[in-house]
Amino acid sequence: MPELRVAIYPGSFDPITNGHLDLIERASKQFDELIVAALQHDSKRATFSLEERLELVRDAVAPFANVTVDSFDGLLVDFAREKGAKLILRGIRAISDYEYELQMALMNRKLEPSVETIFMLPSARYSYLSSRLVKEVASHGGDITSLVPPCVAERLRAIQR
Numbered sequence: 071m072p073e074l075r076v077a078i079y080p081g082s083f084d085p086i087t088n089g090h091l092d093l094i095e096r097a098s099k100q101f102d103e104l105i106v107a108a109l110q111h112d113s114k115r116a117t118f119s120l121e122e123r124l125e126l127v128r129d130a131v132a133p134f135a136n137v138t139v140d141s142f143d144g145l146l147v148d149f150a151r152e153k154g155a156k157l158i159l160r161g162i163r164a165i166s167d168y169e170y171e172l173q174m175a176l177m178n179r180k181l182e183p184s185v186e187t188i189f190m191l192p193s194a195r196y197s198y199l200s201s202r203l204v205k206e207v208a209s210h211g212g213d214i215t216s217l218v219p220p221c222v223a224e225r226l227r228a229i230q231r
């Protein structure tokens with residue numbers, strides 16, 4: 071039987087945006103299984119707790135049957151090994167993402183040569199979108215309903231009150 075193509079999509083997801091979701095939808099068609107994995111250790115710097123971030127991701131990815139949600143701490147390659155995943159998925163929005171992503175991908179390759187990092191591009195309409203920017207716009211009362219899933223828009227509105 072051919073090996074299942076399991077990919078891990080790691081990130082802070084603080085909170086998940088339509089840019090992340092666009093990538094998840096594309097990737098769900100390319101891999102047998104996609105594990106969206108939220109970084110635990112960002113919790114202190116994050117706006118949302120790990121539990122909240124996971125809840126919002128779970129809600130947003132519910133329509134995709136082969137997408138699961140998990141969290142990890144420590145080395146991503148250790149988590150990949152634990153999950154039997156040979157692929158790491160990352161998004162590249164603009165050239166500004168490239169240098170950081172290159173460093174991480176090459177370091178992960180050094181640590182675990184059998185794991186491959188795959189980059190995908192979101193739809194151009196999400197290429198300017200980041201969790202940080204969405205939070206900033208929301209904090210000033212801007213309309214973010216077309217930028218994030220409904221559950222996130224609701225939560226962001228609630229914390230502004």
Ligand code: ADP
Pocket residue numbers: 080081082083084087088089090093159160161162163167191192196197198199200201
């Ligand atoms: P990190 O804090 O590790 O950058 P993020 O949750 O911000 O985690 O992002 C996780 C991954 O998703 C990264 O590869 C990032 O480049 C990608 N990403 C973030 N926003 C978008 C977007 N709007 N379109 C495509 N990819 C994105």
